[in-house]
Amino acid sequence: MALPPIACSLSAAEYRERLAAISKVGGSSLINVEERPRHTVLHFRSSAKTRDELQTIVAQEAACCAFLDLSLGTSDEELVLRIAAPEEARPIVDGLVRSFRGGD
Numbered sequence: 001m002a003l004p005p006i007a008c009s010l011s012a013a014e015y016r017e018r019l020a021a022i023s024k025v026g027g028s029s030l031i032n033v034e035e036r037p038r039h040t041v042l043h044f045r046s047s048a049k050t051r052d053e054l055q056t057i058v059a060q061e062a063a064c065c066a067f068l069d070l071s072l073g074t075s076d077e078e079l080v081l082r083i084a085a086p087e088e089a090r091p092i093v094d095g096l097v098r099s100f101r102g103g104d
Helices: 012-029 048-064 087-100
Strands: 030-035 039-045 069-075 078-084
Touching: 012 030, 012 039, 012 048, 012 087, 030 087, 039 048, 039 087, 048 069, 048 078, 078 087
Parallel strands: none
Antiparallel strands: 030 039, 039 078, 069 078
């Protein structure tokens, strides 16, 4: 089975807007980031607002970047976002993580 192309369908303005939303939720709720060999796991403080924001981000990313595999779950009292992608897309995953951490 062929993998989807590693490309984002957002315009430059849409991309900046998305990264700003990601940075906002990360700035208010991100607790920890675990880098694993084939995926990254982000931990957030649990609240209904954060869950809604993360669910929106997961749905939006699925629509524009089909090569990303994002899943949102819970662990203990935290929300857990898992991001997996082909190795060639690692720079994109790293960029998302930087945005969650409030970087550019």
